Amino acid sequence: MAPNTIMWFRRDLRLADNHAWAVAVTAAREAGAAVIPLFVLDDELWGRSGVNRRWFLAGCLAELHADLGGGLVVRHGDPARVIPEVAAQHDVGTVFRAQDVGVYGRRRDDAVAKALAADGRRIEEADSPWAVPAGTLRTGTGRAFKVYSAYLRAWRQQSLPATARRPSAVPILERVRSDALSKAPAVTADLPDPGETAAHRRLDAFLRSGVDEYASTRNDPGADATSRLSPYLKWGCLHPRQILRRLDGRNTSHDTFIKELAWRDFYADVLDAWPESAWSSWNPDMASMEVDTGRRTDERFAAWCDGRTGFPIVDAGMRQLVAEGWMHNRLRMIAASFLVKDLHVDWVRGARFFLEHLVDGDLSSNNHGWQWVAGTGTDAAPYFRIFNPTLQSAKFDPDGTYIRRWVPELADVPAEHVHDPSAASGGTPAGYPPPIVDHAAERTEALRRYDATRT
Ligand SMILES: Cc1cc2nc3c(=O)[nH]c(=O)nc-3n(C[C@H](O)[C@H](O)[C@H](O)COP(=O)(O)OP(=O)(O)OC[C@H]3O[C@@H](n4cnc5c(N)ncnc54)[C@H](O)[C@@H]3O)c2cc1C
Numbered sequence: 425m426a427p428n429t430i431m432w433f434r435r436d437l438r439l440a441d442n443h444a445w446a447v448a449v450t451a452a453r454e455a456g457a458a459v460i461p462l463f464v465l466d467d468e469l470w471g472r473s474g475v476n477r478r479w480f481l482a483g484c485l486a487e488l489h490a491d492l493g494g495g496l497v498v499r500h501g502d503p504a505r506v507i508p509e510v511a512a513q514h515d516v517g518t519v520f521r522a523q524d525v526g527v528y529g530r531r532r533d534d535a536v537a538k539a540l541a542a543d544g545r546r547i548e549e550a551d552s553p554w555a556v557p558a559g560t561l562r563t564g565t566g567r568a569f570k571v572y573s574a575y576l577r578a579w580r581q582q583s584l585p586a587t588a589r590r591p592s593a594v595p596i597l598e599r600v601r602s603d604a605l606s607k608a609p610a611v612t613a614d615l616p617d618p619g620e621t622a623a624h625r626r627l628d629a630f631l632r633s634g635v636d637e638y639a640s641t642r643n644d645p646g647a648d649a650t651s652r653l654s655p656y657l658k659w660g661c662l663h664p665r666q667i668l669r670r671l672d673g674r675n676t677s678h679d680t681f682i683k684e685l686a687w688r689d690f691y692a693d694v695l696d697a698w699p700e701s702a703w704s705s706w707n708p709d710m711a712s713m714e715v716d717t718g719r720r721t722d723e724r725f726a727a728w729c730d731g732r733t734g735f736p737i738v739d740a741g742m743r744q745l746v747a748e749g750w751m752h753n754r755l756r757m758i759a760a761s762f763l764v765k766d767l768h769v770d771w772v773r774g775a776r777f778f779l780e781h782l783v784d785g786d787l788s789s790n791n792h793g794w795q796w797v798a799g800t801g802t803d804a805a806p807y808f809r810i811f812n813p814t815l816q817s818a819k820f821d822p823d824g825t826y827i828r829r830w831v832p833e834l835a836d837v838p839a840e841h842v843h844d845p846s847a848a849s850g851g852t853p854a855g856y857p858p859p860i861v862d863h864a865a866e867r868t869e870a871l872r873r874y875d876a877t878r879t
Contacts (some may be wrong), residue, residue, distance in 0.1 A: 436660035443551035443774030446588040448520040458597035476749035483618030495596040504535035523552035559697035568697030623656035646825030654784035734859035737817035740830035749783035761811040771798035817843040828861035
């Protein structure tokens with residue numbers, strides 16, 4: 425067996441508590457050989473990621489490269505060609521990688537495994553981006569979970585693996601050709617610092633002042649009190665087990681946060697079990713739901729994308745998305761619900777727009793988050809439970825702090841009208857549009873469509 429190893433980094437861009445990295449280094453060391461830390465810039469994925477995620481990824485790779493003493497090998501191309509090629513050139517016996525549940529990612533991993541096997545080499549899955557690897561938990565009848573609460577009960581029974589110590593004095597194979605690290609593209613959004621160091625800084629700050637109040641503040645977008653760890657989790661600069669180890673499940677607020685991390689695992693598990701649910705209705709009964717298309721719908725969709733629907737809370741959320749590549753969870757739900765149930769647009773269009781902008785854009789969390797809102801997914805909010813954007817706004821942003829931050833046209837509107845300025849005696853202030861639809865009428869229309877789907 426050829427002695428060198430490859431660590432194929434993908435969504436695990438960290439050196440601490442990374443089992444695949446630790447195993448790749450140990451295997452090389454025990455064979456008296458060396459390891460190649462490799463990242464393949466795959467056009468298929470690079471091209472599809474929005475500019476914000478590309479910028480963040482480029483920053484993570486630059487830091488990883490520096491942390492490896494300049495030893496990260498980057499290659500551009502199709503992994504099914506590139507990895508066997510590097511392995512053959514450098515006497516590699518085993519490639520180590522973590523789990524992926526994306527539709528393309530799984531196909532790619534199979535193709536790489538086949539190409540390596542044809543050459544007598546192996547690939548080993550040695551970690552996963554989730555606290556509990558997707559596909560681990562099963563119901564009593566051996567099926568994947570369809571309901572989050574039942575999944576959560578099983579999830580809580582799992583114990584975390586021991587921490588993988590960050591290897592020191594790593595024998596990195598020298599003189600392996602590397603393509604240039606991709607230059608970070610220009611971005612207009614105000615994005616968080618990329619990389620493992622920034623991830624820990626963010627986590628430390630949240631644990632110091634944030635997590636103890638999380639249960640009471642997490643739904644207040646004006647307070648901006650959630651962890652904002654999602655981009656780091658998305659790229660594996662931080663692993664959820666590194667967070668879980670520092671939380672106390674007996675503390676109610678910590679436990680609320682733990683349950684959010686469990687949602688992330690749940691949706692990965694759902695995607696793993698039903699790969700086709702990435703882009704089509706998980707619930708086949710809802711697949712025939714009538715959606716609007718055509719010019720008027722395109723105009724409404726554009727107004728939603730631009731944050732110009734005349735519904736201040738929706739507009740504030742959409743403007744935050746474009747400005748920061750991130751949106752508060754409450755707003756993701758409100759904005760998504762508005763698109764699907766007030767504008768009757770297919771959730772797939774909204775999910776694509778989110779993925780184009782979100783720096784944490786993640787196929788399982790995003791598309792199943794959308795399906796939850798649209799009532800087409802597992803555990804979905806019942807379709808007939810339709811968010812009223814004005815009431816949501818009054819409940820979660822009572823004094824309009826969040827709205828005023830993102831919709832400066834409404835800066836001087838008093839709190840009693842900021843959720844619906846069109847109802848004020850003077851009407852909407854200059855420069856801000858009137859509501860593009862009548863929520864009550866669209867609610868009735870959404871319910872009519874829902875009834876038609878069920879009969
Ligand atoms: C329509 C819609 C689209 C979404 N798209 C994404 C996405 O592309 N990527 C993404 O990471 N999350 C997505 N979410 C989930 C959630 O909104 C974000 O994870 C959260 O807002 C990130 O901010 P935070 O790190 O401050 O979260 P916190 O409240 O601090 O939560 C901590 C972590 O728990 C996980 N988490 C929290 N809520 C959820 C949830 N509902 N589903 C899955 N994981 C969750 C995230 O990893 C998050 O970083 C989406 C939700 C909806 C309703």
